[in-house]
Amino acid sequence: MSASDERIPHFIREIIREDNRTGKWEGRVVTRFPPEPNGYLHIGHAKSICLNFGMALEFGGVCHLRFDDTNPTREEDEYVRSIIEDVRWLGFDWGDHLYYASDYFGLMFDHAVALIRKGFAYVDDQTSEQIREARGTLTKPGRESPYRNRSIDENLDLFERMKAGEFPDGSKVLRAKIDMAASNINLRDPVMYRILHAAHHRTGDAWCVYPMYDWAHGLEDSIERVTHSICTLEFEDHRPLYDWFLDKLEIYHPQQIEFARLNLAFTVMSKRKLLQLVREGRVSGWDDPRMPTLSGMRRRGYTPESIRNFAEMIGVAKRDSLVDMSMLEYCVREHLNKSAPRAMAVLDPLRVVITNYPEGRSEELDCINNPEDPAEGTRRVPFGRELYIEQEDFREDPPPKFHRLSPGREVRLRYAYFITCRDVVKDADGRVVELRCTYDPETHGGDSPDGRKVKGTLHWVSAAHAADAEVRLYDRLFTVPDPASETDWLAHLNPRSLEVVTAKIEPCLKDVSPGYRCQFERKGYFCADPDSRPDRPVFNRTVTLRDTWAKIEGKMNR
Numbered sequence: 001m002s003a004s005d006e007r008i009p010h011f012i013r014e015i016i017r018e019d020n021r022t023g024k025w026e027g028r029v030v031t032r033f034p035p036e037p038n039g040y041l042h043i044g045h046a047k048s049i050c051l052n053f054g055m056a057l058e059f060g061g062v063c064h065l066r067f068d069d070t071n072p073t074r075e076e077d078e079y080v081r082s083i084i085e086d087v088r089w090l091g092f093d094w095g096d097h098l099y100y101a102s103d104y105f106g107l108m109f110d111h112a113v114a115l116i117r118k119g120f121a122y123v124d125d126q127t128s129e130q131i132r133e134a135r136g137t138l139t140k141p142g143r144e145s146p147y148r149n150r151s152i153d154e155n156l157d158l159f160e161r162m163k164a165g166e167f168p169d170g171s172k173v174l175r176a177k178i179d180m181a182a183s184n185i186n187l188r189d190p191v192m193y194r195i196l197h198a199a200h201h202r203t204g205d206a207w208c209v210y211p212m213y214d215w216a217h218g219l220e221d222s223i224e225r226v227t228h229s230i231c232t233l234e235f236e237d238h239r240p241l242y243d244w245f246l247d248k249l250e251i252y253h254p255q256q257i258e259f260a261r262l263n264l265a266f267t268v269m270s271k272r273k274l275l276q277l278v279r280e281g282r283v284s285g286w287d288d289p290r291m292p293t294l295s296g297m298r299r300r301g302y303t304p305e306s307i308r309n310f311a312e313m314i315g316v317a318k319r320d321s322l323v324d325m326s327m328l329e330y331c332v333r334e335h336l337n338k339s340a341p342r343a344m345a346v347l348d349p350l351r352v353v354i355t356n357y358p359e360g361r362s363e364e365l366d367c368i369n370n371p372e373d374p375a376e377g378t379r380r381v382p383f384g385r386e387l388y389i390e391q392e393d394f395r396e397d398p399p400p401k402f403h404r405l406s407p408g409r410e411v412r413l414r415y416a417y418f419i420t421c422r423d424v425v426k427d428a429d430g431r432v433v434e435l436r437c438t439y440d441p442e443t444h445g446g447d448s449p450d451g452r453k454v455k456g457t458l459h460w461v462s463a464a465h466a467a468d469a470e471v472r473l474y475d476r477l478f479t480v481p482d483p484a485s486e487t488d489w490l491a492h493l494n495p496r497s498l499e500v501v502t503a504k505i506e507p508c509l510k511d512v513s514p515g516y517r518c519q520f521e522r523k524g525y526f527c528a529d530p531d532s533r534p535d536r537p538v539f540n541r542t543v544t545l546r547d548t549w550a551k552i553e554g555k556m557n558r
């Protein structure tokens with residue numbers, strides 16, 4: 001069963017179904033994906049994208065793409081562009097519903113003025129340290145600010161002058177007037193606006209007061225008439241504040257619903273940490289194929305289908321968990337097995353000379369492009385007297401269960417012939433550098449004419465026709481399942497997360513375009529990298545054919 005065939009029930013789907021049944025939103029379903037453009041999207045965001053766009057699609061609604069760009073200091077257009085590209089790549093469409101929170105700055109300001117007029121907000125002159133210190137703790141109530149009881153007129157005047165740029169950064173804030181003794185600390189007069197004389201990526205120098213997340217977010221949802229405002233669990237304690245603002249303003253009021261964020265083992269997901277990896281050159285960029293970013297996964301060869309299937313498979317829950325990388329890799333493998341054509345490449349070449357094959361001759365053999373998909377047909381692959389096979393497919397002293405090539409033993413070269421190893425050539429250090437083999441011309445195509453059985457089937461390439469390719473083999477970026485929980489998380493970077501080898505590839509792989517995905521027979525799925533040049537293709541290993549990690553991770557999690 002593939003994840004896409006089966007819709008796994010979850011509580012958000014149930015809520016929407018129930019709302020449609022009772023007519024709570026008049027049958028409308030409006031969700032949104034609201035990234036802050038301060039980094040590239042990662043696989044955690046993909047979960048949120050699939051959920052928000054998925055619910056809208058399923059219930060005939062719409063999902064907005066909204067840039068939550070309320071913080072001028074960390075945001076950049078490069079991130080906006082990458083986010084647009086990544087959401088499209090994942091296969092989702094927001095139609096005309098592309099929004100920027102910064103477009104609402106004027107409306108937000110007016111709503112703040114309305115709140116001041118109602119006596120629910122005030123300008124505070126305390127420093128941020130004083131405010132923090134007076135906030136109290138879980139066991140101790142907060143203290144009211146000496147500025148809390150300013151008159152409405154004074155608050156209106158000061159707030160206008162904050163906006164006009166009369167005061168320096170940090171000298172004043174606008175706060176909601178709620179309850180300094182509230183058991184939920186988020187309700188202890190939270191800050192709504194701060195003064196920041198900073199240029200914004202879209203509004204330039206038009207503003208020097210910027211709204212805080214909790215104040216801005218509910219307004220954004222309300223302005224866009226969102227129905228279900230789906231967010232991650234850490235905002236559960238903020239929901240009373242989300243509701244308070246909208247109730248006091250008496251404006252359209254969406255429903256906030258929280259779900260558990262995706263945590264993936266052996267990587268980090270915080271944008272701050274990912275940015276640090278990029279800035280410090282620990283990876284080659286946001287799209288380094290080892291990164292958990294969508295651009296990294298795309299470059300590595302992951303397909304949008306496999307990521308969507310993964311999101312469906314992990315489900316939507318109320319409890320945080322650490323998901324195994326092997327689940328994501330399973331989805332990638334499952335999709336590529338169906339869709340990726342096969343080809344032959346030798347990653348660690350060992351020369352083989354077929355001594356009874358005429359010198360100077362070559363021939364072309366029919367190879368099946370994808371055994372899972374007959375429509376993909378066959379291709380012709382050159383064969384000659386000199387070939388390469390993998391070093392690991394030969395053992396001079398084979399252990400009991402080794403069924404590949406060894407002295408005197410016969411194996412099949414896939415789609416070609418049976419060969420028998422007759423002689424081993426070594427260099428001065430005793431290293432095997434060449435095998436002298438004979439072939440049986442009667443086994444053309446790799447079929448036995450007399451029912452003779454061989455236990456091993458090897459992939460190969462013709463030495464005269466092969467090209468060199470750079471192949472990048474990736475491993476986990478970190479050596480521990482949950483690096484973010486370690487004090488020195490960078491100390492746990494995997495020093496062997498990238499290995500580069502020069503492979504021998506069959507001719508059909510020479511000129512593929514970046515993004516081309518295929519299976520190297522017996523070695524895994526690979527994807528041509530943008531670094532490829534006509535004389536030197538570069539391939540990334542997307543995923544191995546079998547899961548070598550499930551067992552190891554199982555042990556580590558115990």
Ligand code: ATP
Pocket residue numbers: 033034035036037043044045047048230231232260261262263269270271272
């Ligand atoms: P960071 O904390 O690293 O800055 P963020 O969660 O604040 O990341 P946003 O740009 O605000 O990043 O995220 C946009 C949306 O994606 C939010 O609705 C958020 O809830 C969701 N999201 C972010 N990370 C995850 C995750 N790991 N799993 C599920 N959803 C996520």
Ligand code: MG
Pocket residue numbers: 036
């Ligand atoms: Mg955020």
